[in-house]
Amino acid sequence: MLSERQIQLRKLLEDLRNDHSEIILSNSEWYILAKIDKKEPTIASVAKNVDISRQATHKFIKNLAAKGLIEIIDAKHNKKEKCIRLTDLGISCYEKNEALKKELEDKMAVKIGEEQLQYLKNMLKIDWGL
Template sequence: MIGVSRLSSASELQNLDLIDLLSERHTLVRRISEKAWNDQSDIYISNSEWYIMARIYKKRPTISYVTKNVDISRQAIHKFMKNLAAKGLVEISNAENNRKEKCIQLTALGEECYEKNAALKEQFENKIAEKIGAEQLQILKELLKLDWGIE
C-alpha cells in the first residue's frame, strides 16, 4: 500500500477488534508518513520529533508545558528537543517571566520542514480518499474527533 509493505493482509484485519485495528492503521500511516518525508529530505525527523513539532508549531510553549501535554517520557522529550535543536529545527530560550523555565519554538527551518511535511500528509490523505472515497474519509475523521467518553 502506497510505497510501504502492509502490516497485515486484508483477511487478517477482518479478525481484529477496534483497538488492534486502530493500532495497525496508526502504525501503517505513521510509517508511510515518515518514509515519505525521509525519501525527500536530508533531515531525518522521527515520528516522536514530528509529534513534538506539531505541539509547538506557531507557538512558544514552555518545555514543562510540552512535557505535560505530550505522551512521551520527560527524559525522552528532553532528548528529542536536543536532537531537534542540533538539527536547527527548534530554538530553546529563557522564558520572559521565569529564569528557571525554558521556552521552545520552531526555527524558520523547523517551520519550513513542518509545512512541507503537512503537504506530504495532505497528499497521502488524498490518496486514501481516492481509495475509500472522500465522503468515507470525512466520516472517519468526524468519528475520530467525537468525544468517545473514554478518558
C-alpha cells in the same frame, strides 16, 4: 484495528518524509514539532502534553535544537523557565510535513471516497466516552 492502521499510516508517512528530506526525524520528534507549531511553549508544558517520558522529551528537544529545527529561549514570564520555538528551517520542515500528510489524506480520499474519509475523520474526533 485502529492501532494497526495507525502503525501503517505512521510508517507510510515516515517513509514519505525520509524520501523528501535530508533531515531524518523520528515520529516522536515530529510529534514534538507539531506540539510547538507556531507557538512558544515551555519545555515543561511540551513534556507534559506528549505521551513520552520527560527525560526522552528533553533528549528529543536537544536533538531538534542540534539539527537547527528549534531554538531554546528564556520564557518571557519567568526567566527560570525555557521555551522552545521553531526556527525558519523548523517551520519549513513542519510545513513540508503538513503538505505530505495532506497528500496522503488526498490519496485516501481517492481510494475510499471523500465522503467516507470525512465520515472517518468525524468519527475519530467525537468523544467515545472512554
